[in-house]
Amino acid sequence: MHANGSRIVCLVVPPALISLSRSVLQNCFSTVVQKRVSTFKCDRSLDLEVALSERLGRIVSHGDVLLTTPGDVKSLELRFLEQLDLANDRQARRNTTQMRRECVQMGRALELMKQGVCMIDEVDLVLHPLRSELNFPIGPKNLIEHAPERWRAVLHLLDGFFSVEKGRVPPHLKDSLRAKEILQTLGEVIHKGCDLRFLQRNPHLILLNEEFYHHEVKPMMCDWLMLWPLGDVGRAFEQASGNREDRGLSEDEVRAYLLHRVTPQRLEVEAPMEVWQACLARAGGGSAAARSSSAWINEVLKGAVGTKAGPHRLELPRPDIGGAVSFEPVARSDYVATRVEATSSGQVRVLLEETEEGARQRGERVERLPAKDAKSMNLSWDWLQVYLPFSLQKIDRVTFGIMSSEQVAAALAEQPLMPLTRAKLAIPFVGRGREEGGLKNHGGC
Numbered sequence: 001m002h003a004n005g006s007r008i009v010c011l012v013v014p015p016a017l018i019s020l021s022r023s024v025l026q027n028c029f030s031t032v033v034q035k036r037v038s039t040f041k042c043d044r045s046l047d048l049e050v051a052l053s054e055r056l057g058r059i060v061s062h063g064d065v066l067l068t069t070p071g072d073v074k075s076l077e078l079r080f081l082e083q084l085d086l087a088n089d090r091q092a093r094r095n096t097t098q099m100r101r102e103c104v105q106m107g108r109a110l111e112l113m114k115q116g117v118c119m120i121d122e123v124d125l126v127l128h129p130l131r132s133e134l135n136f137p138i139g140p141k142n143l144i145e146h147a148p149e150r151w152r153a154v155l156h157l158l159d160g161f162f163s164v165e166k167g168r169v170p171p172h173l174k175d176s177l178r179a180k181e182i183l184q185t186l187g188e189v190i191h192k193g194c195d196l197r198f199l200q201r202n203p204h205l206i207l208l209n210e211e212f213y214h215h216e217v218k219p220m221m222c223d224w225l226m227l228w229p230l231g232d233v234g235r236a237f238e239q240a241s242g243n244r245e246d247r248g249l250s251e252d253e254v255r256a257y258l259l260h261r262v263t264p265q266r267l268e269v270e271a272p273m274e275v276w277q278a279c280l281a282r283a284g285g286g287s288a289a290a291r292s293s294s295a296w297i298n299e300v301l302k303g304a305v306g307t308k309a310g311p312h313r314l315e316l317p318r319p320d321i322g323g324a325v326s327f328e329p330v331a332r333s334d335y336v337a338t339r340v341e342a343t344s345s346g347q348v349r350v351l352l353e354e355t356e357e358g359a360r361q362r363g364e365r366v367e368r369l370p371a372k373d374a375k376s377m378n379l380s381w382d383w384l385q386v387y388l389p390f391s392l393q394k395i396d397r398v399t400f401g402i403m404s405s406e407q408v409a410a411a412l413a414e415q416p417l418m419p420l421t422r423a424k425l426a427i428p429f430v431g432r433g434r435e436e437g438g439l440k441n442h443g444g445c
Helices: 015-028 052-062 070-087 097-115 149-166 177-195 210-227 251-260 273-281 288-302 356-367 371-392 405-414 420-424
Strands: 009-012 037-039 065-068 117-120 266-271 308-316 330-340 348-354 400-402 426-430
Touching: 015 037, 015 065, 052 065, 052 097, 070 097, 149 177, 149 210, 149 371, 177 210, 210 251, 210 371, 251 330, 251 356, 251 371, 266 273, 266 330, 273 288, 288 308, 288 330, 288 348, 330 356, 356 371, 405 420
Parallel strands: 009 065, 009 117, 037 065
Antiparallel strands: 266 348, 308 330, 330 348, 400 426
């Protein structure tokens, strides 16, 4: 149906199937529906077929089928690019009339193929990202979008998660007290998750409950990500505003965007009254305007359970005193505050509900950042929200390794006639958390 006389139909198959495919097509198109099956071959080391474009044009007009391989298509494209470059160099010895004619023929042939229909057999092999003949680089080398931050952030996230198992701090953060504090808290969260069967340690650390990740693990991974490489991201707007005290996003605004983007926050914060007062004193970096705009919450803190106020502007940083690890930083926005029943005596617990307008303004402030900072924040949100929990749920059970000296000695003790070459063969890791016996026969190796 596609071979209707207006476009070419090309079937691309692996080289090993070219003969079989030609035979099958000839049998199919030799009775009721009669079509010719033409084969296209191209080799950069041999002369090009004369009148190639005319032959392909006849295939189009007759509604025939063209059969070829990925290597032939690649050879045609590379040969065209090579001769096109030579045609633009008048000093080249190979820049002859015959070469220019061949270049025109190949250009017309590629144009016909571009406008036609390509059907691929064994697509997983033909379009394999590493071994396919149809995947090859051309043109100048350029870094991929947002490099190298796009993979540094990912490696930093995974390094932090698995550093808890290894019991070490990454070398570039070995002197950071905040990094050690985050890893210690993350270790406690992971231990809690393993006890609740939300995580498992065998054969490696695996996430079993995505809800546990979003409630317990994600806030810690966000704090870890903000250490590096997002330490300075978002701190300055692309165009300076008239307000000298508002030159960029605060650390708490960056954290709120990474966790919630422009979804209104709903926080329940509990701490002693002195911690609340210390945070109010440091609101907005300690500026008088920020302290004044956040003072309205005092009536909620000093009122009875059920006291409500707002919406008003509020910004509360993470406390810098010990014993208040559960106090979440509150990003600059508009909130409605309600005092609720505390879980323990001597504590003041407040429910903070962000308004829709406040969340929307946070998104507008992110749009004022330089493009590089905005890309880093959006990529980090994608990883924290989607890619990281997906990756942590994957189980790596199949690995290969060479026998250790102890394993070789144990195998020789069990079977003294074992060939010594066995020590150099790959041994698969199979089953549920156990290694395959070293002397068993593995047909896939």
